[in-house]
Amino acid sequence: EDQVTQSPEALRLQEGESSSLNCSYTVSGLRGLFWYRQDPGKGPEFLFTLYSAGEEKEKERLKATLTKKESFLHITAPKPEDSATYLCAVTTSGTYKYIFGTGTRLKVLA
Amino acid sequence: GAVVSQHPSRVICKSGTSVKIECRSLDFQATTMFWYRQFPKQSLMLMATSNEGSKATYEQGVEKDKFLINHASLTLSTLTVTSAHPEDSSFYICSARPVGGGPDGYTFGSGTRLTVV
Numbered sequence: 001e002d003q004v005t006q007s008p009e010a011l012r013l014q015e016g017e018s019s020s021l022n023c024s025y026t027v028s029g030l031r032g033l034f035w036y037r038q039d040p041g042k043g044p045e046f047l048f049t050l051y052s053a054g055e056e057k058e059k060e061r062l063k064a065t066l067t068k069k070e071s072f073l074h075i076t077a078p079k080p081e082d083s084a085t086y087l088c089a090v091t092t093s094g095t096y097k098y099i100f101g102t103g104t105r106l107k108v109l110a
Numbered sequence: 111g112a113v114v115s116q117h118p119s120r121v122i123c124k125s126g127t128s129v130k131i132e133c134r135s136l137d138f139q140a141t142t143m144f145w146y147r148q149f150p151k152q153s154l155m156l157m158a159t160s161n162e163g164s165k166a167t168y169e170q171g172v173e174k175d176k177f178l179i180n181h182a183s184l185t186l187s188t189l190t191v192t193s194a195h196p197e198d199s200s201f202y203i204c205s206a207r208p209v210g211g212g213p214d215g216y217t218f219g220s221g222t223r224l225t226v227v
Contacts, residue, residue: 034215043116043203043218044154087153096142096207098216100153 002027006088006101013078013108021073021104023088031091033071034098035064038085047073047086078108112138114206116219123194123226131189131222133204139184140206144216145177148201160187184209194226 005024013019025033032051036044048057050066057064061082063074073086085105089098113136123129133143142161146154158174160166160181168174176198178190187206191198201223205216 032215036215036218041201041221041223043114043205043221046215046217049215096211097144097156097159098154098205100156102153105151 002090002092002099004088004090004099004101006086006104008104009102010105011107013075013106015079015108015110016077018074018076018078020075021086021106022070023073023101024070025088025090025101026069027090027092027099029093031093033066034089034091035071035073036087036089038087038103044087075106078106080108080110082106083108112206112208112214112217114140114204114217114219116204116222118222119220120223121225123224125195125226126193128190128192129194129224131191131202131204131224133187133189133206133219135185135206135208135217138206138208140187141184141209142207143181143187144205144207145179145187145189146203146205148203148221154203157189191224194224196226199224199226 003026007022035047038044048064053068055066061076065072085103087103088101115134117132145157157172158166158168160179162181166179181187203221205218
């Protein structure tokens with residue numbers, strides 16, 4: 001069965017304290033891996049798409065990487081406005097449905 | 111960028127009544143729209159997939175007669191919660207897959223907070 005797991009479930013960081021969020025996946029035929037940010041009471045906001053192992057994408061303080069088994073979302077020198085839930089999702093060959101991970105709730109303290 | 115408009119953002123209804131939620135893609139055509147439900151501090155749970163002009167495909171355990179989905183055009187899908195009960199109270203979110211796919215993932219609506227009293 002296709003599965004996506006995110007860790008940690010929750011993370012508290014001091015402003016400027018860099019860290020990484022993990023998204024592990026076990027799927028039959030990865031089509032794409034997606035990172036989203038979700039603020040409370042809002043819909044997810046697209047961050048990155050990764051398609052093949054070794055691929056990396058960057059946007060401001062965020063950098064996403066992909067291996068054959070997992071993806072990392074690296075947050076460099078985070079600010080309080082980076083506080084949100086970060087969701088990882090995959091699509092697999094044969095379907096366009098997202099399989100979501102459980103999310104990581106990030107809190108960055110000033 | 112691609113925008114999906116979802117309305118209403120909040121709705122309170124009485125038990126036994128029906129509620130309709132609209133999801134519109136504003137600047138692109140959507141072959142497929144997805145409807146999710148999200149409980150507090152949990153991830154998104156896919157309820158159904160709708161393709162323009164055809165019947166929706168529901169995930170296992172989702173009552174198709176209770177959650178009616180219509181995708182009448184390439185820019186509009188609706189979710190109707192029929193005979194709503196307090197246990198249907200939740201956050202409902204739609205997303206849209208553009209015609210041709212697109213490399214930047216699917217765009218999500220801003221969500222609808224449904225409270226059934």
